[in-house]
Amino acid sequence: MKWLPLDPNKDWTSCSECGYSIGFHIGLKREGDRFVVLLHCPHCGARFATGWEFRAPEAKPEEPGS
Numbered sequence: 001m002k003w004l005p006l007d008p009n010k011d012w013t014s015c016s017e018c019g020y021s022i023g024f025h026i027g028l029k030r031e032g033d034r035f036v037v038l039l040h041c042p043h044c045g046a047r048f049a050t051g052w053e054f055r056a057p058e059a060k061p062e063e064p065g066s
C-alpha cells in the first residue's frame, strides 16, 4: 500500500480519504538506522507519510529461546 502525503498547511486531525476524525494509529517503519513515522487511518486503512523520523535504538542480538 502506498503512503499518501499530508498537507503541511492543514490540520492532521482527519483522514483525507474517508473523513474519519477520531484519530490515527501510528506505525513505525525501520529504514536503516532510522524509524519513519506513519499515520494509519483505523477506518479505511490509508497510510500517510508524516516526514517525521528518529534514530532507531541499537539492535540487540536475540536471546536464545525468544
Ligand SMILES: [Zn+2]
Residues within 6 Å of the ligand: 015, 016, 017, 018, 019, 020, 041, 042, 043, 044, 045, 046
Ligand atoms: Zn480513512
